[in-house]
Amino acid sequence: MTVSLQDKSVYNLIINCVDKQIPVPDFLNLYKEFYSEKFSTILESEESENAENNTIEIANTLSDDFVRLLNSKRSLVIAEYLNEILFVNYNSDLIKSFMPKLSTVHENKMLVHFFSKASLHFTTLDDKLLIDQLNKDLPDSIIPNLLTLELDPTDNELIITLMKLLQSIVSLESGSIVLSAQYNESSQDLLKKVSKINKLLYRKVCELFDSKLTFKDSKNIVKDARHEYISSPSITSPQFISSPLSMMKTPMSTSGPSAAKYKDMKLLRYYKNIWLNNKIIKWEPINSDFLARYASISNSIFQENGPSPQISDALLTDLIETSFTCFAQFVSNKQYHQPNANLNLLERQWIIFISKHLPLLVLKHSSSNPQVVSTALEKIDPKVIKAIKAYYSEKDDMRNRNEDLFEDYPSASLDIRHDFIKSLIMLGLQPPQFINIFLRDDQIVDPSTLPTTDSLFIQTPQGTQEMISNIPIFIKESLSSLELQTILNPITESNNSIHQVFLNFESVSPTKQKEFSDSILTTLSDAIESCDFSTITKLCALLSFNFSHSLTSILSFCSPSEFVKILMTFIDHMWSSAIITKKEESDDSDEASNISLSFSWALLLLLNLNKVYDISLVNVAIADGKMDLEKSFSISFISKLSDIPDEYVIEGDDPKNxxxxxxxxxxxxxxxxxxxxxxxxxxxxxxxxxxxxxxxxxxxxxxxxxxxxxxxxxxxxxxxxxxxxxxxxxxxxxxxxxxxxxxxxxxxxxxxxxxxxxxxxxxxxxxxxxxxxxxxxxxxxxxxxxxxxxxxxxxxxxxxxxxxxPQSNYGVYSSDSQENSALDSLINKMVSVLGFSPTYYVDSRLLSTEGGYSQQKPLGYDRFLIFNENPINKIMANQINSFWNLHSSTYYNLDYLKEVINIVTPYNFLVDVIQTLDYKLATYGVPAIRNKITSIESEHVFDYLFYFLVLFDCETQIAAARMIQLFEDEVDYDKFEGNDENVNSTNTNTSDPSATNVKIEDDFKQKTDDINDDDIDMLFGENETSTHAAEEEERVIDDVFAPKKFDEISALERDSFGIILHNMKKLHAVAYKNRDISKEEYERVCNYHDKYLHMLKACVF
Structure with missing residues (x-):
């Protein structure tokens, strides 16, 4: 019989539900009721031989309406309704009828929403019966029709959502899915499209298709060998994935002297990588001790008893080669493993280190042999060069970037190798022709245009070049003639000499950059000492804008803490007392303006150092020992930056008075x-x-x-x-x-x-x-x-x-919204100030028109973004695997990893990493040695982990010595009693000092929901939930009010993994004494404690 749905159709039902804004969960009940009333009688009354035909006819009629609905250009909630009908209330006949008609849907936005909701449903689906039904339809109905959809190649969002849908449904099949050979080409075409948009998704789906899809009369999907090395390690798969930037032939034997030597050489590269990254990210000085300390890494880690390393040309060659390899690993990680982050400060620090500091080290320590540099550059692995070239090519043209990291292609862009060689030429260490001789495969540079002297030049108003012979005097004289408002002028209109230097700072030679940086710090310090408000104002203004990355470069030559210290001294103490004298001496309006502006600019520069460069004001104050943290205006103001109280009290007055x-x-x-x-x-x-x-x-x-x-x-x-x-x-x-x-x-x-x-x-x-x-x-x-x-x-x-x-509950976007002109002008203002000079942690696409965003990675306004496809637990799993595989020194770069640690808290990071490594080593062994489980190799995994932990905690040998002193405190843990103040919180995350103390269970296998964030209570105090015997109550109260000695070690290292381990050992000692944990568990924690202490003593800081 013919089924007529003219009066009451599913089309009308859904349109009415959209108009009445029926919630999606309630809609399914209405549909079931509609279906039952409309079709149950028809299906039951027919003869058995006609039942199948009627079922198909009903399915065809419904699916036709589904296509009409998807093409209706109405609310996106329609896609959610259809997802409920098709996939939640799964009907195989309806799927078989609808899927071939999907190609007739031409509303891409509706399809994107439909695919997204379906992906979410299948990702969370755990109904085994439903999964079995779905798997039966995958080979013939679902996957073929999805693979053969004709997609708009410019609609990246549709391509990605379709691929994610395929990923979610293929993942549900535990076995192999056999498809006709005709779909092999379609799958390859779709994968090719995805590879141009989202490399991370492309790699995941390639692996999934390779393992799950089989095509009749054709070979399985072929893996792209060029991309195989960049596949992320899986927490469930113990397969070793080698690093593309540090591969060398593995010896056939995994035991014996040759294997041990290979293992040490391989690990040494990783140790050097972490050491250099820590050195750079922590702004540690590149001074005369740098090379000697770098040379000592091998002896300190592998406990070799050889002679003290001598600084030689060979050592410089090794440092140059290692630096470029580390940088290539850094940019490679950034390209392929960190699409959810906008972190670019550490990259700039690396560029400054290689282009400015390395040439200075060569100048100071090398013999006059020019072969030192050429030998080092020739030894760099070709894969390293290609990684660097690919990254710079991507930066030059995001939309046309090359998809293959190791494909041979000529790059028209200059990269960090050119900057390095240009600096060498400035210092007279290489002739100008060297840049074209060595980089002959790249863009040719005219040698006559390269500066061959390290002198500092400025352009006079007459257009001539003037050499600066005395930088300190030049700075003072230029500042006196600088007009503050001219700082906003572009370089073509700049007549002031010091402004010119800041605008061209990247082109200044390494020697003059260092001299200029030292002079800037001295000039600012002298100006603050003498209360020269005009100089303070102008200098802080020039530094705040970071023209040509000048502030970043200056901080690499001078300790950032020195700038913070003198600025805090000025803001907290000297300014208030100095303005009284200045006002009495002069009524000049210009001087009064300089007084106010000097404070504002100094505060703004200090805020810049804290917010952008992550320099802790509290740490600087503690290390200085003379600053009062409680009375510091700087610390109070910046720590409550986004808080404006509801009740006003004059600054410095007692709010309770x-x-x-x-x-x-x-x-x-x-x-x-x-x-x-x-x-x-x-x-x-x-x-x-x-x-x-x-x-x-x-x-x-x-x-x-x-x-x-x-x-x-x-x-x-x-x-x-x-x-x-x-x-x-x-x-x-x-x-x-x-x-x-x-x-x-x-x-x-x-x-x-x-x-x-x-x-x-x-x-x-x-x-x-x-x-x-x-x-x-x-x-x-x-x-x-x-x-x-x-x-x-x-x-x-x-x-x-x-x-x-505002969007409705169904994601309907209004097309009638009128743009607010005032709001538009605010947006344009923000874009203009961001584009004025270099800004860090900002996606450059934010500064372009909204319609022109590249979709190579998600657009974000934050340093670190967490997406559904890359949740934090997956990020943690990948990082743990990198410690376990020992395949890369920084699977995630240190800046990225630092953000991860801050999110999960140091305590959770440490516990999760150690527990997972314990399990994986016991279950699988070490992948790098073909899964053979040996205690020696397992120890190397933990050695590498604890090397990272120690370097992450300690910046100097002094800090390490303080931590050693804390660890070697003469306390017999076996004599601890469980009712004293020895039971302390184990967490050291102090990002929020006002956080509430939470009692932590003695069993460390359980995780706490909230963790104590109070530094002092963590080390000396009691949790609010602690209980005491009645006879001890009075003594405890007395202890609270008794003055306690300030523990500088614990305060400075309050965020460190070392403090966590130290407190874990104390807590486990108490628990073991009370027989709450086994001896094995207690000894395991003691082993971690001892390993950290051993690495503290071995590391070169």
Whole structure:
């Protein structure tokens, strides 16, 4: 019989459900009811011979409606409804009818949503009966129709979602899936498309298809041997994956002297890699001891008793070769293993090290033999060169990048090898022709254009070149003539000499970069000592913009902690006392402006060092020993950067003092009255408030203004705008710092809580007043741009999100949303300040038009992104495998790994790594030696791990000595009693000092949900949940109030793995004494403790 669905069809049912916004889970019940009423009678009443025909006819009619729905250009929730019908309420007949018609769907957005929801369903599917039904339809109905879909080659999102759907359904089959040979070519075509978009997904699916898909009358899918080495190690597969950048022939025998020698040579490369990476990421000085320490790595790790290594040409050759290999490994990891990160500071540090510091080491330590460099460069593995060339080629053209890391192709781009050789030529270590002789396969460089001297030149206003002979005097004289607002001028308009040097800093020779860096630090220190506010202002301004990576280069030559220390001294102590004297001596308005700006610029530079370069102010203060952490304005201000309190107290006053509260209240009233009522600021008010107080006063006023707008308490927005404009005066600029960071949370509040359109427009009008003013004081222009840069990425993200209308529950995007001109101008402002000079941790695609983003990797506004296809547990599994395989010294680069450790916490990272390695070594052995389990080789796995842990913890030999002292404390753990303060928390994650103490179970096999983040309590205190015997209560209370000696070791190393291990041993000693754990478990922890201590003593720092 003919089935008619003209009156009541599934098409009408779904359209009505969309209009009424029926939730997806409820829809399936409605569909089942509809299906039962419409078709059950038909199917039951027919003869058995016609039942099959009717079932097919019903399925065809429904599937036709499904295609109509997918092509209807309506709500995306339709795709979710169909996913429920087809895959959740699985019907084999319906699948067989619908899948061939999928090729007639031409709405790509609907298909993307449909495939995504289906992938999510199959990824979480655990119903064995349903999986069995699905597997029966995979070879004939599902996979062939998915593989033969004609896709728009420019729609990367559709290609990726289709591949992820295939990945999810093929993964459900435990055995092999046999397909017709005609689909082999289709699968290869689809894989080729994916390889151009997402290499990580491509590699995973290649392995999956190779293991699961079999084509009749054809060979299995052939693996691309060129990509095999970059496959990620799997936590479930103990197969060794060799490193492409450090491969050498493995000896046939896995025992004996030759194998041991190979093993040591192989491990030595990994140890050198980690050592160099730690040296660079921690800004450790590349001084006269550098080469000697580098040469000692082998003796220290393998406990060799040979003579002390001598610095020689051979050692320099080894260092050059190793450095380029490490850099190639670094950029290779970044390309293929870290698509979810925007980390580029460590890459810049590597570039500076190779292009500037290495030539200086060659200049200082090599004999006059020019063959040292040529020998080193010739020894570099061709794979290393190709990795570097491929990476630079990708940077030059993201859209047309080469897909094969090791394919031979000419590169038109200059890379780090050219920079290295150019520096050698500047230092007279090589002739200009050397660059073309050695790099003859690359782009030809005209030797006559290369500088052959290390002298520093500037261009005079007359267009001639002038050589700088005395850099310290040059800096002082140039700064005195520098006008602050001209810093914003491009290089073609720059007439100031020192500004020119900063703008061209990358082209300055290594020797002059070092001399210039030392002079900058000395000049800034002298200016702070003498309270030369003008010099402080201009120097901090030039450094803050990091022109041509100048600040990064200067920090590589001078210790960042030195800059932090002198800036904190100036901000916390010297500025407040100096301004009193200066104001008494002079009433000059320019001097008054310099006084305010010096504080604002110094605070901004300090914030830059902390937020961008991750220099800890607390660590610097502790190491200095003279700074008061509790009274430090710098530490307090930066640690609460995004927090503006609801109650205002004048900076430096006691918030609990009633007189201070009254005084603060009157001050705020005076400011509000002058700004928004009187329209001018009285002299008494400006004289009673300085830049340090305004750094917290202005943000408080701004917060109250926005809150007043939000509750519609502002009658005339123009009065508000006029008052807010005063915030841009030079003496009030320090208040903008907190505003830029606090706004991030406030705008999120605006985004997620529907506000009246009038209120939102008024908020953006106020924001435009301070972020994108029509006119700006000359003295304010430069600081205004600099302060916006620090949090521009986060604000840009929210501004762009606010441009879109709120989405419905079904992901329906409104096409009628009108762009807010005020919001557009804010977005353009943020983009412009970010593109003004080099910025780190920023995806460069953010600075382009939104429609032109490359899809080579996900677009993100953060340093580190976590996606469904690459969750944190998978990231951890891959890193643990790299420790286990010993196949690469840094499967993830140290900057990436540092982010991972911060996310999972050092405690969880350490426990997970050790427990997993214990299991894998006991179960599989070491993959690098063909899975033969031997204690010696297993020990090398842990040696390598603990070498990483120790270098991660300690920067200097002094820090290591302090840790050794802590570890060798003369305490007999077997005599511990379980009811004393020896039972301490084991966690050392101190990213949030205010976190609550949580009791940790004695059994270390269980993980805690929350971990104690308090440094002092961790080492000396009690958890709030601890219990004591009644007779001890009074003694415990007395101990709390008794003065305790400050433990500098524990404070400085509060985030270290060493502290975690030390406390683990103490806790296990108590647990073992109380017979809560076995002797084997206690001895295992003791073994980890001893291994860490051994490595502490062996390492060269």
């Amino acid at each position: 009633p007189e201070s509260q009254v005084k603060s209240h009157k001050l705020i009233q005076a400011w509000l009255s002058d700004l928004f009522v009187n329209g001018s600021i009285s002299d008494n008010l400006t004289q009673s408030t300085d830049a340090k107080k305004l750094a917290t006063t202005v943000p408080f006023i701004f917060k109250q203004v926005l809150y007043a707008i939000e509750i519609d308490a502002v009658s005339d927005i123009n009065n508000i705008v006029g008052g807010v404009e005063y915030f841009l005066q030079p003496f009030m600029l320090s208040g903008l710092i907190k505003i830029c960071f606090w706004l991030e949370d406030y705008l999120l509040h605006i985004k997620f809580f529907d506000q009246d359109e009038k209120i939102i427009n008024e908020v953006f009008k106020v924001l435009n007043t301070i972020f994108n003013p029509n006119t700006l004081n000359e003295d304010s222009q430069t600081f205004h741009s600099a302060v916006l840069r620090l949090n521009a990425v986060r604000l840009l993200k929210i501004f762009r999100q606010l441009k879109k209308e």
